[in-house]
Amino acid sequence: MQILLIEAILSGLFRNVNSSILSEGLAMVSSLIRDLSKAGHNVYTVVCRDLLKLSGFLKASTIVRIDGASLPKLRKLAQSYDLTYIIAPESDGLLARLLEEFDGLHVCSNHETVKRLSDKAVTLSELFKVGLKTPRTLEYNPEVPIDLDFLKPPFIVKPRTGAGCEGLKLFKSFGELKRFLSKEKRELLIQEFIRGIPASVSLLTNGLKVIPISLNRQFISISRCMYLGGYTPVHHRLLKEALEVATNAVEAFKGLRGYIGVDVVLSKDGVYIIEINPRLTVSYVGLSRSLSVNLSNPIIETGLGKTCEFNPNFKAVCYFKKTLFEGPISRVLKISTLLDDIVSPPFPIEDQAKAYGFIAATSDSFKNARATYFKILEELRRETRCKILW
Known part of the structure; x- marks a missing residue:
């Protein structure tokens, strides 16, 4: 198949770029290109003028140069290929807008479902309703008084919408938190800090059946608001519970397709769900190299809504x-x-x-x-x- 890859940073659609977030996007793209090419597909990757120097690193793909990327221009381009795969953060609704614009052309999740998941307050509320463990959470609106007695320090504060560790902060006391909130003008989530091991679960779904693939360790720096990587697979006493909980979380949101990542914390009280990422995540970099089979075709098949018999076995x-x-x-x-x-x-x-x-x-x-x-x-x-x- 002729597959077009559109990654938000490489294509020039994501404006607030730094080398940290670029390294994440490029790591996912290079790994997916490698696997799709090995599976026999012809891969084409959109790259904006400012990042063309990276073309040599994407040598298994044909580079599609674009100047001044816009959604209508990219949609017209995508119509020339068999299918389009989109990688983008949920920040400011970008992923949902891309999926809506490319509706009928991509093999990713439904844009309405992604829009709901982009709001972390909505996600946590839905997960709580189906009986899954989530951190105690307060929604902060600068226009509305808030009672913090519901929570005990330390506190995690994050934007209501966003991706990864974007805007993540830790406060050890009520005083620190109140001083921070006195200067904030945006909606935020304030959560209890769950002590444990940060991890994620990678899954596949065709919209009907969910297949858990792996439990992955996450390295996170709260002080730098930065995701640092991880390793996979992880063998932990909560492995079975983590896979079951993540499966239930994905099943709670109709419209998810293909590869999905669920962020969790492995605590002494069990597995807590932090958020659902309705897209490819950096853990794919590890899976691409540790699985004994190529994951790219199952991602495409489940993205198309097809039944996929995938049995994850690891070689490393x-x-x-x-x-x-x-x-x-x-x-x-x-x-x-x-x-x-x-x-x-x-x-x-x-x-x-x-x-x-x-x-x-x-x-x-x-x-x-x-x-x-x-x-x-x-x-x-x-x-x-x-x-x-x-």
């Missing part, structure tokens, strides 16, 4: 990590196309002397995969003379 553990490079970054860019472990090269945007990239290391265990990651870092330090922070 993949440790994938966002990594900060400082110094002569051009040297890293030169060798990135030669190293399969660099799934997203560091591409400077806000600072020409530093940028984030993504590295994926595989081995037979978490311990060995992590050790391989650090060996890769050491080799890159020697070859590029960059300062590398992880």
